[in-house]
Every structure is written in C-alpha cells, then in structure tokens.
Amino acid sequence: MAGPASAGPAAPIxxxxxxFLSGLRLGDLLxxxxxxxxxxxxxxxxxxxxxxxxxxxxxxxxxxxxxxxLGTPQIINSFWISxxxxxxxxxxxxxxxxxIALAIIRGKLxxxxxxxxxxxxxxxxxxxxxxxxxxxxxTLGRLGLVTIxxxxxxxFDLSRSFNILSFWGLTIxxxxxxxxxxxxxxxxxxDGLKKEWNEAAATLGATPxxxxxxxxxxxxxxxxxxxxxxxxxxxxxAIATAYALTGSSLNIVPILLYAxxxxxxxxxxxxxxxxxxxxxxxxxxxxxxxxxIRTRAERWLK
Amino acid sequence: MSRTGLIATxxxxxxxxxxxxxxxxxxxxxxxxxxxxxxxIAGLALIVxxxxxxxxxGEPTGKIWSxxxxxxxxxxxxxxxxxxxxxxxxxxxxxxxxxxxSLVFADGRFQASFVYSLVIGVxxxxxxxxxxxxxxxxxxxxxxxxxxxxxxxxLLPLIIPPIILVFGYIRMYNSSSILPLTxxxxxxxxxxxxxxxxxxxxxxxxxxxxxxxTIDVQTLTEAATIMGANQVTILARVIFPNIIVxxxxxxxxxxxxxxxxxxxxxLLNRQVFGVYMQNxxxxxxxxxxxxxxxxxxxxxxxxxxxxxxxxxxxxxAPRNT
Numbered sequence: 001m002a003g004p005a006s007a008g009p010a011a012p013i014x015x016x017x018x019x020f021l022s023g024l025r026l027g028d029l030l031x032x033x034x035x036x037x038x039x040x041x042x043x044x045x046x047x048x049x050x051x052x053x054x055x056x057x058x059x060x061x062x063x064x065x066x067x068x069x070l071g072t073p074q075i076i077n078s079f080w081i082s083x084x085x086x087x088x089x090x091x092x093x094x095x096x097x098x099x100i101a102l103a104i105i106r107g108k109l110x111x112x113x114x115x116x117x118x119x120x121x122x123x124x125x126x127x128x129x130x131x132x133x134x135x136x137x138x139t140l141g142r143l144g145l146v147t148i149x150x151x152x153x154x155x156f157d158l159s160r161s162f163n164i165l166s167f168w169g170l171t172i173x174x175x176x177x178x179x180x181x182x183x184x185x186x187x188x189x190x191d192g193l194k195k196e197w198n199e200a201a202a203t204l205g206a207t208p209x210x211x212x213x214x215x216x217x218x219x220x221x222x223x224x225x226x227x228x229x230x231x232x233x234x235x236x237x238a239i240a241t242a243y244a245l246t247g248s249s250l251n252i253v254p255i256l257l258y259a260x261x262x263x264x265x266x267x268x269x270x271x272x273x274x275x276x277x278x279x280x281x282x283x284x285x286x287x288x289x290x291x292x293i294r295t296r297a298e299r300w301l302k
Numbered sequence: 303m304s305r306t307g308l309i310a311t312x313x314x315x316x317x318x319x320x321x322x323x324x325x326x327x328x329x330x331x332x333x334x335x336x337x338x339x340x341x342x343i344a345g346l347a348l349i350v351x352x353x354x355x356x357x358x359x360g361e362p363t364g365k366i367w368s369x370x371x372x373x374x375x376x377x378x379x380x381x382x383x384x385x386x387x388x389x390x391x392x393x394x395x396x397x398x399x400x401x402x403x404s405l406v407f408a409d410g411r412f413q414a415s416f417v418y419s420l421v422i423g424v425x426x427x428x429x430x431x432x433x434x435x436x437x438x439x440x441x442x443x444x445x446x447x448x449x450x451x452x453x454x455x456x457l458l459p460l461i462i463p464p465i466i467l468v469f470g471y472i473r474m475y476n477s478s479s480i481l482p483l484t485x486x487x488x489x490x491x492x493x494x495x496x497x498x499x500x501x502x503x504x505x506x507x508x509x510x511x512x513x514x515x516t517i518d519v520q521t522l523t524e525a526a527t528i529m530g531a532n533q534v535t536i537l538a539r540v541i542f543p544n545i546i547v548x549x550x551x552x553x554x555x556x557x558x559x560x561x562x563x564x565x566x567x568x569l570l571n572r573q574v575f576g577v578y579m580q581n582x583x584x585x586x587x588x589x590x591x592x593x594x595x596x597x598x599x600x601x602x603x604x605x606x607x608x609x610x611x612x613x614x615x616x617x618x619a620p621r622n623t
Binding site for chain 2: 030031032034035036038042050096102103106108109112117119120122123124129130131133135136137138139143146152153175176179230237239240243244262273276279283287
C-alpha cells in the first residue's frame with residue numbers, strides 16, 4: 001500500500017549523467033553500491049523479468065499468445081471490477097478527504113482538531129490489510145454492530161440491501177485508508193492557498209463560491225488529479241483486505257493473480273505473467289500521471 | 303482549551319454516551335451503564351464549563367459545514383473501531399469478557415508468528431538503514447545530480463504492487479535459478495526481509511533524507527575529515543548520531559507496515575503475523591476482532607513513537623540549504 005509520497009519533482013538532469021564517475025573514490029562507491037545492487041536485484045530485475053515473461057511461451061520463445069489470452073471473460077471481468085472498485089474508492093476518497101481537509105484547515109476549527117486529524121490520518125492510512133477487513137466485518141457484516149443495532153432499533157435489515165462482500169462493501173472498506181491518505185497529501189496543498197488570495201478576491205467583490213470556482217479549485221486541480229491517480233493505484237494493488245473480507249469470492253485482479261501464483265488456476269504460467277503485466281501497466285500509468293501532474297503542481301505552491 | 307473546543311468535546315461525549323446507551327438498551331451489559339454515566343456526566347460538565355467561559359472576540363468558532371464534515375468523519379472512522387472492540391469482548395454469552403484476547407495470546411501460533419514478524423521487521427529495519435543511510439548521505443554530499451534517479455528508485459515500491467514484487471521474486475529466485483533463495487528456510491527468510499526492505503524503502507529514504515536536510519552534512523564531514531576520520535567513521539559516529547531521530551521514525555514506520563503484512567509472506571509460505579491473522583479470520587468468529595484491536599494498537603503505538611520522536615529532533619539549521 002502507498003503512503004504519503006512526497007515525491008520530489010523528477011527534474012531533467014543537465015549534463016553528463018556519468019559525471020559522478022570522474023574522481024570516484026572507493027569510499028563513495030561502497031556507500032552507493034549496495035543500494036544500487038539492491039534496487040537492481042530486488043526491484044528492477046524481478047519486475048522486468050515478469051514483463052519479459054509475459055511475452056515468452058513455455059519454451060522461452062517470443063509470443064503474443066499470453067497477452068491475447070487475457071481476453072477471456074473471467075479476466076476481463078476481474079480487470080473491470082478492479083478498475084471500478086479502485087476508481088470509486090479513489091474518487092470518493094479524494095472528495096471526502098478534500099472536504100475534511102478543507103474543514104480542518106480553512107473551516108476555522110480549533111487548532112487541536114487539525115493536529116489530531118493529521119495524526120490519526122497517519123495511523124489510519126497504515127491501518128490496512130487483514131485487520132481492516134475484520135474491523136468492517138465487525139461493523140457492517142451480518143453480525144456487525146451497526147447491522148444488529150439498526151435491525152433492533154428501526155427494524156431495518158441492512159443485510160438485505162447491503163452486503164459487505166460486494167462492490168460497495170469493498171469500496172466503503174477501502175475508503176478507510178483512502179480518505180486519510182488524501183488528507184495527508186492534500187493538506188500541504190491547501191496550506192499553500194494563501195490568505196492574501198482570499199482577501200484579494202474578496203476586495204474585488206468575489207463571493208466565496210467565485211473564489212473557489214476561479215482561484216481555489218484551479219490552483220488545487222493538478223494536486224487533486226495527481227492524488228486521485230495515486231489513490232487509484234493504491235487501491236488497485238491492494239489485496240489483503242479484499243482477500244480477508246471476501247475470500248476469493250470477489251473476482252478482482254490481485255486476487256486472481258494471487259490464486260494463479262498459489263496454484264496456477266489459469267493453467268498457464270505465462271498467463272500469470274501477462275496478468276502481472278496488465279497490473280503493472282495500469283498502476284504505472286496511474287502513478288506516472290501522479291508524478292507528472294505533481295511536478296507541474298509544485299510550481300504554484302512555492 | 304477554547305470555549306468552542308470545550309463545547310464541541312462536550313457534545314461529542316454526550317453523543318457517544320447516547321450511542322452507548324442505545325447499545326445498553328440492546329444488550330443490557332452492566333458495564334455500559336457505568337460508561338454511559340461517566341462519559342455523559344463528563345460531556346455535560348464540559349458543555350457547562352464551555353458555556354460559562356467568557357467569549358473572546360476574534361476567537362475562531364468554526365463554520366457549521368466544517369463541524370458537520372468533521373463530525374461525519376469522526377463517525378465513519380471511530381464506528382468501526384468501536385464495533386471491532388465491542389465484537390472482540392462479546393465472545394461469551396454471559397457478558398463482556400476479554401476471553402478472546404486471552405485465547406489469542408495463549409495461542410502458540412500467535413506467539414510464534416508475532417515474534418517471527420518482529421524479527422523479520424527488525425532485520426528489515428537494520429538492512430534498510432545500512433542500505434539507505436550511506437546512499438542518501440553520498441547523494442546529498444557528492445552527487446546531488448543523481449538525486450532524481452535515486453528518488454525515482456525509492457518510489458518504485460509504491461508503483462509496483464507487493465503482489466507483483468513477490469511474483470517476480472518467486473520466478474527469479476526459485477529453486478531452478480542462479481540464486482535459489484527459496485530453496486532453504488534461511489534463504490526464504492532473507493528474501494522476505496529484502497522484500498520488506500523494498501516495501502519500506504520509500505518511507506525509510508524519505509525519513510533519512512529529511513533528517514539529512516536538517517543537519518549541515520558538508521561542515522560536519524569537513525570537520526571530521528580534518529580531524530582524521532575516515533568515511534566509515536564519519537558515517538557511523540558523526541552523521542548517524544545526528545539523524546538518529548529521523549532514522550528511528552523510518553524504523554517505526556517500517557515496523558507499522560511490515561508487522562501486519564500478508565501478501566508477500568503468504569506467497570513465500572512464511573508464517574508471519576499477517577498470515578496467522580488471515581488464518582484465524584477464516585476459522586474463528588471473535589478472535590479476529592481481538593487481533594484487529596491488537597493490530598490497531600501496534601500501528602497506533604508505532605505512529606505515536608514517531609510523533610514523540612519528532613519532538614526530540616535536533617533543531618540545528620544547515621549552513622546552506
């Protein structure tokens with residue numbers, strides 16, 4: 001799962017990238033070599049190996065069959081559910097997180113509230129995986145507190161209209177780490193909206209609505225979009241919560257891949273690599289969007 | 303505390319007391335009456351104190367919409383915690399007990415998996431520090447132009463989902479590869495540790511880099527070199543002690559991420575705490591809730607330590623940023 005990624009801008013490198021090789025000392029090499037080696041062996045090579053593996057058949061020859069085999073209804077369906085769950089939890093998480101962040105920063109709430117919310121967000125954005133599933137089963141599951149209290153107090157049977165093991169159940173559960181992540185990332189951007197802009201707009205006769213329409217939202221926009229793609233990638237790669245919540249009954253891509261790695265359920269090792277490639281492409285796209293937009297956004301928030 | 307703060311806390315307590323009262327009316331647990339009374343009286347007292355306080359001009363009172371947004375947020379985030387805790391104590395028909403916790407704590411597999419997760423977590427922290435501190439120091443001191451590349455590498459674990467990473471490991475380091483790590487127990491443990499180092503890399507690097515930014519790396523290095531220290535001495539005895547708080551923040555964040563991790567460990571067939579939790583979740587009713595509470599307390603503890611540590615961070619300004 002992702003956290004508060006305060007990624008620096010990937011500025012273009014001027015000059016010779018190998019300049020550091022001149023005048024290199026043994027000590028310098030010892031300082032950086034283990035890190036580079038680790039990155040190559042345990043980040044780059046395994047991932048590239050999967051990407052290459054997606055284009056190889058059983059005998060190690062080039063083939064596009066694995067990629068074409070992704071076109072089965074089961075796999076397309078799993079990608080579609082994954083994209084919908086990630087999209088819904090990212091959009092809702094971004095919207096709700098934005099409203100809460102605006103409330104604690106610009107809603108004139110006591111200062112203590114802001115600090116508590118930020119601290120809690122740090123905890124909640126890391127409270128994912130298996131325990132989160134347990135928490136929501138205890139809340140909205142068939143025997144969950146909210147379910148039984150609603151039934152007893154209002155005679156309303158939640159389990160008839162809502163199933164925690166469904167699209168919306170998973171989305172509501174994912175929001176528990178998506179909203180705090182949004183708050184953590186967007187708060188500095190909202191801080192960057194200067195008070196003077198408000199005053200300037202008000203002096204010119206702008207209503208609060210006009211301020212947000214023509215100043216606030218346009219300035220925040222790149223940040224919003226960027227964070228949205230990060231939240232999307234965050235949900236798209238998540239598996240533990242969904243697995244603990246639904247077993248393997250909800251057919252999302254990471255769970256399908258998990259089952260494939262466990263026991264080759266797709267009966268084709270190459271297809272597993274192709275599935276992984278699909279996930280890499282989608283999360284990488286979302287993250288590249290995040291990094292690019294973030295680099296642009298930082299120009300405004302100096 | 304401000305007038306508004308007092309009244310708001312009071313109202314929150316009152317609402318919480320009402321929720322507990324509803325719960326009491328449902329299940330008639332005696333302990334709830336005591337809680338309702340205590341929290342309700344405390345809430346009313348806060349409201350009264352707040353109302354008696356003189357109103358200060360210009361003091362922020364908060365807008366209605368922001369209070370509403372905040373209140374709904376509190377409801378969404380606290381309800382699952384409350385429900386989980388309530389679920390974890392109602393294992394017995396007779397009333398609330400902590401039996402689910404004693405059952406869990408007495409379970410040998412809990413102890414084994416938890417200790418194993420801690421050991422792997424600490425190993426990942428040590429390896430992470432050894433990899434990241436020299437690299438970050440080197441980049442800051444001598445090769446600032448490499449910074450974008452290194453930063454991109456440290457962000458890769460956020461881009462590559464854990465399941466992809468472990469799938470790649472399994473294919474790359476299986477028994478028929480050049481480096482057959484998954485062949486032996488020790489090799490698999492090492493692979494798991496390195497996977498956790500990778501997971502924590504973005505957080506560890508950022509923490510260390512932030513720490514390095516707050517000290518004057520250049521001057522410290524020059525001073526130590528003049529006094530005859532070699533690079534290892536400089537790193538271990540000059541730089542490291544100065545960024546220890548930042549390093550510890552990274553360490554606790556690593557622990558928070560790693561202790562409950564499931565995907566990687568499960569696919570490497572390691573019995574970590576996360577895998578144990580999943581097992582219990584599939585077979586038991588009340589113990590999972592107890593485990594979720596334990597797990598939340600651990601996350602909260604790790605993050606709390608970071609908050610505490612940042613208060614002790616050295617506040618020396620760098621000569622040139």
